Amino acid sequence: MAKATDGDGTPVPQRLLAAATRLFAERGYDRTSVQEIVEAAGVTKGALYHYFGSKEDLLQEVYARVLRLQQERLDAYANAEAPIEQRLRDAAADVVVTTIENLDDASIFFRSMHHLSPEKNKQVRMERRRYHEGFRALIEEGQRSGVFSSATPADLVVDYHFGSVHHLSTWYSPDGPLSQQEVADHLADLLLRALRP
Numbered sequence: 001m002a003k004a005t006d007g008d009g010t011p012v013p014q015r016l017l018a019a020a021t022r023l024f025a026e027r028g029y030d031r032t033s034v035q036e037i038v039e040a041a042g043v044t045k046g047a048l049y050h051y052f053g054s055k056e057d058l059l060q061e062v063y064a065r066v067l068r069l070q071q072e073r074l075d076a077y078a079n080a081e082a083p084i085e086q087r088l089r090d091a092a093a094d095v096v097v098t099t100i101e102n103l104d105d106a107s108i109f110f111r112s113m114h115h116l117s118p119e120k121n122k123q124v125r126m127e128r129r130r131y132h133e134g135f136r137a138l139i140e141e142g143q144r145s146g147v148f149s150s151a152t153p154a155d156l157v158v159d160y161h162f163g164s165v166h167h168l169s170t171w172y173s174p175d176g177p178l179s180q181q182e183v184a185d186h187l188a189d190l191l192l193r194a195l196r197p
Contacts, residue, residue, distance in 0.1 A: 012041070020037050
C-alpha cells in the first residue's frame with residue numbers, strides 16, 4: 001500500500017497531480033509517460049494506480065478540481081444576500097481569477113481534452129454545462145427583474161464571457177501590465193456594461 005503522504009505531509013494524490021500538471025504543461029499530455037509522472041512525484045506506479053486508474057484519469061482530475069472550486073464559489077455568490085448586479089459581477093470576476101490562478105490546468109485541458117474517452121469527455125462537459133447554467137441563471141434573474149437588458153439572450157451573454165475566460169491561457173502573463181485581479185475586474189465590468197438596460 002502506498003504511503004498517503006511524503007516527508008512534508010503532502011498527500012500522494014496531490015503530489016501526483018502537481019507532477020502531472022507540470023509535465024503536461026511542459027511537454028504535452030501525449031508526450032508525457034506514466035513513468036515520468038511517478039518519478040517526478042517520487043512515488044511508484046503502484047501508488048499512481050492506487051489513486052488514479054490511468055493517466056487519462058489524471059488529465060480529467062487536472063480540470064475537474066478547478067471546476068469543482070469554481071462551482072463551489074459560484075454557488076456561494078449565487079446564494080449570497082446581495083443585489084443581483086453584485087452577485088453576477090463577483091461571479092464573473094471570480095471565474096477569471098480562479099482560471100488565471102490555475103492557468104496550466106485550464107490550458108492543459110483545452111489542449112488535451114480530445115484525449116479523453118467519450119464517456120469521460122461527456123462527464124466533464126456535463127459538469128462544465130452545470131457551471132455555465134448556474135452562471136446563466138444569475139443573468140436571467142437580472143433580466144427578469146429588469147436590472148439587466150434582455151435584448152441579448154442570456155446564453156449568448158454566457159458564451160461571450162466564457163469565450164474570454166477560455167482564451168486567457170493564450171495571452172495572460174503574470175509578468176504583463178495587468179494583475180489577475182485587474183483583468184478580472186475589467187472583464188466583469190465589460191460583462192455588466194453589456195447587460196445595462
